[in-house]
Amino acid sequence: MKLIEAIIKPFKLDEVRRALTAKGVEGLTVSEVKGFGRQKGHTEMYRGAEYVVDLLPKIKLEVLVRDADVEELIGAIQDAASTGKIGDGKIFVHPVADVIRIRTGERGEAAI
Amino acid sequence: MKLIEAIIKPFKLDEVRRALTAKGVEGLTVSEVKGFGRQKGHTEMYRGAEYVVDLLPKIKLEVLVRDADVEELIGAIQDAASTGKIGDGKIFVHPVADVIRIRTGERGEAAI
Amino acid sequence: MKLIEAIIKPFKLDEVRRALTAKGVEGLTVSEVKGFGRQKGHTEMYRGAEYVVDLLPKIKLEVLVRDADVEELIGAIQDAASTGKIGDGKIFVHPVADVIRIRTGERGEAAI
Amino acid sequence: MFTRRRALLAALVWSAVSLSAGTALAQEDQLSAGDTAWIMTSTALVLLMTLPGLALFYGGLVRTKNVLSILMQCLISAGLIGVFWILVGYSLAFGDGNSIIGDLSKVGLAGITVDTLSGTIPEYVFVMFQGMFAIITPALMLGAFAERMRFGPYLAFIGIWIIVVYCPLAHQVWGGGWLADFGAIDFAGGLVVHMSSGFSALVAAIMLGKRRGYGKEPMPPHSVPLTVIGASLLWVGWFGFNAGSQLAADGTAGLAFLNTNTATAAAVLGWVGIEWMHHGKPTVLGAATAAVAGLVSITPACASVTPMGSIAVGIGASIVCYVAVTMLKPAAGYDDSLDVFGVHGVGGAWGAIATALFISETTDAGWGGQIGIQLASVAYVAVVAPLLTFIILTVLKLVFGNLTVDEEGEHVGLDISEHSESAYTGAPGAAAG
Amino acid sequence: MFTRRRALLAALVWSAVSLSAGTALAQEDQLSAGDTAWIMTSTALVLLMTLPGLALFYGGLVRTKNVLSILMQCLISAGLIGVFWILVGYSLAFGDGNSIIGDLSKVGLAGITVDTLSGTIPEYVFVMFQGMFAIITPALMLGAFAERMRFGPYLAFIGIWIIVVYCPLAHQVWGGGWLADFGAIDFAGGLVVHMSSGFSALVAAIMLGKRRGYGKEPMPPHSVPLTVIGASLLWVGWFGFNAGSQLAADGTAGLAFLNTNTATAAAVLGWVGIEWMHHGKPTVLGAATAAVAGLVSITPACASVTPMGSIAVGIGASIVCYVAVTMLKPAAGYDDSLDVFGVHGVGGAWGAIATALFISETTDAGWGGQIGIQLASVAYVAVVAPLLTFIILTVLKLVFGNLTVDEEGEHVGLDISEHSESAYTGAPGAAAG
Amino acid sequence: MFTRRRALLAALVWSAVSLSAGTALAQEDQLSAGDTAWIMTSTALVLLMTLPGLALFYGGLVRTKNVLSILMQCLISAGLIGVFWILVGYSLAFGDGNSIIGDLSKVGLAGITVDTLSGTIPEYVFVMFQGMFAIITPALMLGAFAERMRFGPYLAFIGIWIIVVYCPLAHQVWGGGWLADFGAIDFAGGLVVHMSSGFSALVAAIMLGKRRGYGKEPMPPHSVPLTVIGASLLWVGWFGFNAGSQLAADGTAGLAFLNTNTATAAAVLGWVGIEWMHHGKPTVLGAATAAVAGLVSITPACASVTPMGSIAVGIGASIVCYVAVTMLKPAAGYDDSLDVFGVHGVGGAWGAIATALFISETTDAGWGGQIGIQLASVAYVAVVAPLLTFIILTVLKLVFGNLTVDEEGEHVGLDISEHSESAYTGAPGAAAG
């Protein structure tokens, strides 16, 4: 099992989710984060004082997947999330030692 | 050491935390996330337009624990978080390479 | 590659970010979390009813880094985030299986 | 010469007489544009108290998942009672009737035209001014069963309550009923509005049961700023409530206005002082609560006490309401979610009694006698209103089965379970690119 | 003796005459402090409708990233039209002129002093009261092209629209123009304010095109509480709008006030009932929308129908606006972001027609005749306003190239792309230590 | 015949005389319900400016962790000064006294009854109207030391300041003191309210020192919408402040009303234009700030300039305040957190001078002479208010040791460190299931 963590542009969330469910993903977890990277931020103004906001809103998406599905799902995320512009984000693949479904106590792939 | 990551129902947070501290856990980190899974969402209405909200509020809880404590704490979380209904959530167990306490610079199990 | 995850005090974020960019880090992701630990919380009052708030606001910072840079960056974070008082937080180092830049499809260290 | 002089004199006298007659008429039988202007303004101010004043005061106090249910219950009070009042409410409260309740002579505002006066103002203006009181009173109660009552039963409850509890009480005090004859002083509604709703609310809180988790987990306000905006608008709007109750723009209205502000200020000071001494720190929520407690307490008294007296009323309010909210409630163990009883019930009763305690000009009943009258009136409302409320809710329980939402509904919150809406959507997907 | 008596009599008669003349004068030619008080109050209330009423009503409905652009467009309407009105607007609307438009005789308020009266109130007060109407009307339109229109073109649009569409219409109905002569009844602006803005808004929504993602992804309100605060303040402020339009504090003002509240309450009840039956649950957003729909509809009718009639107007409003917003819009496929057409256009038209349908005293035209007049007036505004708006926007497209923000700007939101600001900063770094 | 005629004539003359005497009396010695209605309305509007107007305007500008401290400081100003004003404030400001300060003759409002008049309105109404001015003035200052001053010292500070600075200044300008005799024009309080608080605030900001991190990290407003609501309510409430200062509902009140709106609109336009040219984009915060700057500036001038003149006052305000806020402050390096000095100090001074510059009817002093008088008055307040404030704060430093919170308190924010409360609780645990 692997945990795929994707940092994407917020307005791409719907599309990515659709792409993943189309590939059979049945669960995922998202959170609001802010990202700093090569994408340049914007300037904000406050009574004449300008300052640069370079922590931009991003969505972090976590999906636990079977090892066999990793590549396919990475591809699906990438296709859906890509705009070709700087700031499209990253996908991290994490090893996972175990997984438990709280409701049933199932473990491992059965719990995904 | 392992990082236990649990996705639970928000109203179970207090109970889970009590269960963990009862087992000697002295630190943890929580964040607000939204989860999509088998649990069906609800319908919202906006001037006659209905749409389904299937990203439901969840709490993500992260606890770094000694390898020896993993099983006991998983059990504690499961007991406290379980309602028996779909949507109770998941527990992921992650390997951790190292841990540092910022204040003291302690490393490894001493820093937990 | 490793994913460095640091839980720090919110008002230290700017400093830590400056320290990291000074060391050549070009990207990172932050989120708002709440932490429970040895740091004692504060009391809040609501029409005479007092209750203890011991989940304190923290910032979680995630940086994916080359293996070779791990130690240097841990040091940088620690220096910048430390106030010497309880509650300064933790740094976790996670193994990472893979990383992909969504925009280009680059993989591994090239995608950092 | 002589003749002319006498004629002149006569003319002068008559001029004067007719002039002052004109003035007198203006005060009794003629429309006064000034009075009308003030009462229309007051009417708008009293609506402001409910929408958005009370809606925000209560809305800020609940948890995020229930804020819309509060706003909805305030909105629908304006909707339902706004129509009811025209159809039958006004007639039941202010129709001649008997000493208990009005009659149906003014159903649908029959017989009222743009020329009908009520004192120096158009009756339409009087109808609407009183209508705004009828709108806010049942809405005051919703704080007691906030975060659990279903919308349907709520609607039925306030619809019946206004007819069964409010209209009779309004008639008895202001419509020529027995409490007025008895000599009870209730200038702007300490008995009719605040005690009636506060004591009814207590019964409702007990009958509907506690919120799940009450007493075990903290249920802090989701937005104290909303609550402070609400308290502020209540404060501003209350000038219409109290000074408008004079139904004229004159010196007594001015006194009522000044006393309203002064008592409220004193209550804020008092509560802040008590909290500071008691807990080491004064809270904003305390100050906002104090403001409402002060406003409630000065309501019956505002035209009967001196400004110095109003300071006493306000400080007294901060003490009795503080004790009710922070000690009585936990000791008794009922879940009056937003302290309707502690603030409106207790504050209203205190105000009604304080009216006599600090009265500036003793009535025929004498100082002690008036205290007796006020105490008796307080006791009357404290018994009748909850009793009737108990009966109404008992019947509604039979009809609806359950007046509160189920466990699932309480967990996800009333906004979604009752209204299919979320208050705030700044979540993933709504954020910027 | 005889002489004296006659002299006395004569003196008395003259006293009476001069007294009643004084009264009559007071009604026609003398300043009435009471009327002035009410109209100044009303003027403040009408500004409250725009700032912060409408700003919040619309501001809560958009997504987080666009809320400031809404607030800004409301603020700048007060800024731009506030100045324009003094410079030329008032003169174009209320200068003598012809049957179509006023003239330039009162440019810069030339000739008006503190002693100039307009009826029983200072003309300055009348100027400002009407100025507040001019401020809110163009701001009403912004809901139609919310979340996409650029600020510069918006400014140009409302600046031109007020001169080309609003001032002539105001003149035609209230300034002595042809619609008044024609017999159209539009007490407080169903035609001039709501239909003109609602129908213009529809054209603008269509010409500016849909928001990216419209129809594909949900675009829920970022804060329903803000919207409810806005609707509440609109409700409160509307008393000034409608009852103020009588320009006096009298019985007719009282009727207008009462009808305004009653129709609005009825519309809320109606909409809640319809939603309940149609979707199984009533929504808060529905109730808030209904309130505005009710307020819009009673605007032209508020002085012409009985209170019972106003209930009919309000319920009718809930039906026609519900259908327009939830069925007509999706069916037709235009993106009127915040339903300006469905609420103000349709509600205004309904109100104008309902004015005749439920009229309490038939006019010279007779019941049917007045319906005809109202229908013709509605048709006139429904054609002229959108036509002129179409021309203005066509010209502005040529001048500005693009009236809406580009894709990037729409994704990050207008707050950042147009104003370099974020509404809420509670983000990392702003939080506590 | 002859006799009768003369008698008749005489009677007529006397009728006329008595009539006009009646009218004259009404203006001087008799209660006018219309004037009373307007001043009670104005009084409510001026409280609206503080609660919730100013509270939100300032509350939105601070960081999330300090918003409650702002709301509390506004609430407690109403609490403390609301009581103080009745006890001694009114007497010190409006008791006969000498040319510097009033006396203690009206302590506790001694001698005032419901029949006591002040002009054509009840003195109670006058007391309360002025009391609302006294409540807002010290609260204006809190923006200068926001996010750092402790609550206790704040309370002591405003309590002393109102007695030492405000009451004397109010007496000198409005209570029959020397500035009135000197010929200073300050219709609604440019000197007394805005300059006094603005210049005192500057001293306080400097004496309390900068916020930690000031100038190094951005400290953006946590909620611009709250600030816009606040600015909007200030705008609406200010009509009571300015037009109410005429103490009558007449033509001059109408002019003051119209000028208030027009100058404010002009200031918004001006600031938006300046920002657009200077930074490429106009901001909402700029527009809201401009509104307040415009309102401040027209305050002393609103009854003395023509509508066209008010446009000049407003545009001037946008220029001088823009320069003060965006250039002077960073250059000088003080941390006036929310720009009290830049807006109220500078705007108030500009307004006081502009009153003479654009005066419509020259006074006895002549155009130049009046400018001199205004300049001298501005200089007087600019010296006296800060001087007295400096002394007060120096003493308070000795008494309290530290007027600001410690580092820990500043990091977690004043809401928790001073009031044990969090503004918003939507955090884990409060969310839905």
Ligand SMILES: Nc1ncnc2c1ncn2[C@@H]1O[C@H](COP(=O)(O)OP(=O)(O)O)[C@@H](O)[C@H]1O
């Ligand atoms: N080294 C990193 N560690 C953690 N997150 C990163 C890292 N680099 C980038 N990110 C995340 O990815 C987002 C996009 O990165 P950016 O450099 O702007 O564009 P791109 O992914 O197109 O190269 C950032 O906003 C940040 O959230």
Ligand SMILES: Nc1ncnc2c1ncn2[C@@H]1O[C@H](COP(=O)(O)OP(=O)(O)O)[C@@H](O)[C@H]1O
């Ligand atoms: N494959 C997955 N990857 C990441 N998170 C998941 C995954 N499956 C479920 N979750 C999380 O667990 C929550 C509960 O899952 P759900 O399928 O609704 O119920 P249950 O855990 O009872 O099977 C989801 O809301 C989501 O946050």
Ligand SMILES: Nc1ncnc2c1ncn2[C@@H]1O[C@H](COP(=O)(O)OP(=O)(O)O)[C@@H](O)[C@H]1O
């Ligand atoms: N075992 C743990 N697992 C996860 N997070 C932890 C753990 N221990 C501490 N933390 C995080 O680190 C923060 C600081 O910990 P605390 O014990 O208060 O101070 P210190 O790091 O100085 O020992 C906590 O608020 C929490 O967010």
